[in-house]
Amino acid sequence: MFTDGERLHAFLYQTQSLLSIRQFTFDMNCRVTQKFISPNTAFVNLEDYTSGKDNVPIMLVNEIDSKLPKPFDYVTERIPLTSDIVMDKESIKGCSCLDGCIDTTKCACWQKTYDGIIQSHYYEDLIGSLKDLFQQSIDIEDDTIDHTEEMRLFLYDALSKRNFGYKHGRLLEKIHSGIYECNGKCKCDSRCINRCVQFGLNTLLQIFNTSEKGWGVRTLYDLPAGTFLSFYAGEILNDEDANRRGTEKSMGDVYFTALDFITSLKPTFLQKKSKTSQSDEHMSMLNEDHQLTSNELYNLQLNGNKQPSTEEKHRGLSNYDSGVYVMDAHYKGNVSRFYNHSCSPNVFVQNVFVETWDVRFPWVAFYTTSSIKAGTELVWDYSYEVDTVENRVLHCRCGSDECRHRLL
Numbered sequence: 334m335f336t337d338g339e340r341l342h343a344f345l346y347q348t349q350s351l352l353s354i355r356q357f358t359f360d361m362n363c364r365v366t367q368k369f370i371s372p373n374t375a376f377v378n379l380e381d382y383t384s385g386k387d388n389v390p391i392m393l394v395n396e397i398d399s400k401l402p403k404p405f406d407y408v409t410e411r412i413p414l415t416s417d418i419v420m421d422k423e424s425i426k427g428c429s430c431l432d433g434c435i436d437t438t439k440c441a442c443w444q445k446t447y448d449g450i451i452q453s454h455y456y457e458d459l460i461g462s463l464k465d466l467f468q469q470s471i472d473i474e475d476d477t478i479d480h481t482e483e484m485r486l487f488l489y490d491a492l493s494k495r496n497f498g499y500k501h502g503r504l505l506e507k508i509h510s511g512i513y514e515c516n517g518k519c520k521c522d523s524r525c526i527n528r529c530v531q532f533g534l535n536t537l538l539q540i541f542n543t544s545e546k547g548w549g550v551r552t553l554y555d556l557p558a559g560t561f562l563s564f565y566a567g568e569i570l571n572d573e574d575a576n577r578r579g580t581e582k583s584m585g586d587v588y589f590t591a592l593d594f595i596t597s598l599k600p601t602f603l604q605k606k607s608k609t610s611q612s613d614e615h616m617s618m619l620n621e622d623h624q625l626t627s628n629e630l631y632n633l634q635l636n637g638n639k640q641p642s643t644e645e646k647h648r649g650l651s652n653y654d655s656g657v658y659v660m661d662a663h664y665k666g667n668v669s670r671f672y673n674h675s676c677s678p679n680v681f682v683q684n685v686f687v688e689t690w691d692v693r694f695p696w697v698a699f700y701t702t703s704s705i706k707a708g709t710e711l712v713w714d715y716s717y718e719v720d721t722v723e724n725r726v727l728h729c730r731c732g733s734d735e736c737r738h739r740l741l
């Protein structure tokens with residue numbers, strides 16, 4: 334009997350168990366064996382909508398009528414549409430840990446995540462106060478000593494104590510500056526605590542007809558807070574193709590997600606900025622009925638970003654072109670294309686880097702914000718700002734008590 338994650342992880346690691354800590358929870362409210370069974374009659378009931386293409390089956394039910402979603406290719410990866418879209422996979426580095434990366438202050442991959450936090454404008458206040466603490470702890474009289482390295486280690490230690498990043502396979506708090514998972518160049522293996530998104534879908538979900546909002550996704554079992562659900566799969570488009578597809582009358586840009594993590598880092602993108610919003614690596618996904626053109630989408634992204642920072646030089650952004658790429662899940666995609674918006678979300682998005690550190694191409698990953706009961710719809714906040722796109726009004730139908738009533 335294990336009562337804490339630390340010991341359980343150590344046990345699984347030492348016994349080289351095939352079980353992962355992601356399969357366990359210490360949340361006593363989480364009923365692990367109770368499956369959601371809908372009281373309604375289903376007109377459509379598919380055991381695996383993905384036809385075996387995803388890690389685990391994804392059910393699809395329609396309790397409203399006998400329709401299915403419009404057909405698309407179910408894929409579990411990100412596919413560049415054109416050959417000019419090349420991810421930089423060369424400059425990625427691995428760590429040399431042999432402890433499953435449990436000492437996060439020594440792991441080069443965790444350090445990469447911590448460096449992102451240290452350099453991010455989002456965490457300015459936190460890092461500032463930690464630096465003050467460090468200053469108080471050293472002998473400031475003697476200015477012949479260079480404390481840079483010492484301070485770096487002090488910050489890593491402080492950040493690890495604050496539990497930034499995965500904790501026993503779960504992500505309890507969003508890291509706005511991105512997460513760098515361990516990768517193929519690392520010495521650690523699949524038991525490492527810094528790997529999650531790369532294993533893909535691992536929970537049993539069900540696509541269902543919500544009637545009000547079109548198709549949606551619900552969980553068939555209780556999920557603890559911080560559980561990874563899925564990442565956004567589909568085609569990666571450059572702006573030209575995104576614009577072309579967006580204006581094609583037959584489809585509109587209904588399943589677009591902008592990969593604009595880079596705009597949260599790069600000041601030159603923000604010159605048109607007029608307001609700030611809650612989210613700095615702002616994303617967009619438009620569900621059916623929400624017909625925005627690509628230009629409007631881009632303006633929304635730009636308006637929605639936070640204050641510029643001086644991170645460009647630290648993060649080597651000048652090596653990359655300035656394009657914002659778009660994920661399009663219209664023709665090719667996975668379960669992530671079906672998540673709806675809510676003003677009271679139970680899912681958050683996290684930018685994660687796995688096989689590339691190219692800031693233009695983060696994996697857009699979805700995690701639960703809190704523990705969620707079986708049968709609950711999984712929804713996230715698209716975080717648009719009302720009146721940021723001219724002549725556009727988009728009413729929200731999320732039905733939550735905190736509903737802002739308008740998406741745009």
Ligand SMILES: [Zn+2]
Pocket residue numbers: 428429430433434440441442443515519521
């Ligand atoms: Zn490591």
Ligand SMILES: [Zn+2]
Pocket residue numbers: 427428429434440441442443514515516519520521527
């Ligand atoms: Zn690593």
Ligand SMILES: [Zn+2]
Pocket residue numbers: 428430433434442515516519521522525526527
């Ligand atoms: Zn590792």
